[in-house]
Amino acid sequence: MTHPLRVAVLGATGRMGAQTCAALEAADGLELVARVGRGEDVGAAVRAARADVAVDFTVPAATEANVHAVLDAGAHAVVGTTGWDDDSRRRVAEHLGRLNAARGVAEPDLGVLIAPNFGLSAVLAMTFAARAARYFESAEVVELHHPDKVDAPSGTARHTAAAIARARAEAGLGPMPDATEAGIEARGADVDGVRVHAVRLRGLVAHEEILFGNVGEQLVIRQDSFDRVSFMPGVLLAVREVGSRPGLTVGLENVLDLS
Ligand SMILES: NC(=O)C1=CN([C@@H]2O[C@H](COP(=O)(O)OP(=O)(O)OC[C@H]3O[C@@H](n4cnc5c(N)ncnc54)[C@H](O)[C@@H]3O)[C@@H](O)[C@H]2O)C=CC1
Numbered sequence: 001m002t003h004p005l006r007v008a009v010l011g012a013t014g015r016m017g018a019q020t021c022a023a024l025e026a027a028d029g030l031e032l033v034a035r036v037g038r039g040e041d042v043g044a045a046v047r048a049a050r051a052d053v054a055v056d057f058t059v060p061a062a063t064e065a066n067v068h069a070v071l072d073a074g075a076h077a078v079v080g081t082t083g084w085d086d087d088s089r090r091r092v093a094e095h096l097g098r099l100n101a102a103r104g105v106a107e108p109d110l111g112v113l114i115a116p117n118f119g120l121s122a123v124l125a126m127t128f129a130a131r132a133a134r135y136f137e138s139a140e141v142v143e144l145h146h147p148d149k150v151d152a153p154s155g156t157a158r159h160t161a162a163a164i165a166r167a168r169a170e171a172g173l174g175p176m177p178d179a180t181e182a183g184i185e186a187r188g189a190d191v192d193g194v195r196v197h198a199v200r201l202r203g204l205v206a207h208e209e210i211l212f213g214n215v216g217e218q219l220v221i222r223q224d225s226f227d228r229v230s231f232m233p234g235v236l237l238a239v240r241e242v243g244s245r246p247g248l249t250v251g252l253e254n255v256l257d258l259s
Pocket residue numbers: 010011012013014015016017036037038039040057058059060062066079080081082083115116117118119155231
């Protein structure tokens with residue numbers, strides 16, 4: 001009989017952390033062994049709980065340090081928190097490289113899976129947008145969230161825009177048409193040359209629209225997470241998979257074989 005995977009949750013009293021704890025408690029083959037909150041020593045908590053995997057749903061300012069502490073404690077990390085950039089991802093990849101090179105043959109290599117969004121509808125929307133991007137002159141992203149969200153634009157919108165920009169560059173497309181001369185601040189954030197607009201509205205949870213335009217036509221891809229329960233199948237999949245994916249994986253699309 002295989003033992004259940006031992007899982008710690010960082011940010012356990014937050015909106016996503018609490019939902020994740022509930023999902024883990026209801027899941028087969030997974031055991032919630034630590035609820036870690038703000039101000040606690042993450043490494044010590046993960047070690048004390050003998051966690052195999054730690055899930056991070058904290059805040060952008062804390063998430064990178066948490067992941068380094070989890071790795072030093074010998075556990076895999078699944079990360080949903082936003083705020084990651086090329087530099088922080090590179091530092092985690094280097095840390096993983098050093099640790100995995102030093103691990104014994106009997107120990108599985110450590111993995112970190114960072115997913116800007118665990119919702120299936122969001123992962124599919126991002127994937128479809130990346131596929132569509134090369135065929136359109138114009139593309140813009142609108143993300144819409146609850147007003148308690150601390151960062152903008154959302155991690156999902158950044159990931160989406162970056163993928164659109166990559167696809168456009170690979171297809172040899174130049175900058176998008178935009179004649180704006182005055183009021184550029186009303187055109188949203190510029191993420192790799194793609195405009196991203198952030199709406200904050202009471203009643204919303206997490207939503208994204210990707211707009212594509214050509215002369216005489218438009219394509220709109222939209223996804224809606226109406227409830228945080230929608231993120232849980234993706235979180236549980238990531239927890240189960242991260243141990244068999246050594247090194248750094250960014251995006252649940254890689255686990256779902258959509259990339
Ligand atoms: N990848 C995904 O599918 C999703 C990602 N998110 C992201 O997850 C993060 C958390 O979102 P929410 O749960 O809505 O926020 P929240 O504000 O409800 O929860 C954050 C929790 O982290 C705790 N915390 C802060 N610093 C900490 C530290 N150093 N160690 C441990 N705990 C700490 C806070 O006390 C709080 O309980 C955000 O970055 C959000 O954008 C949210 C929803 C889905």
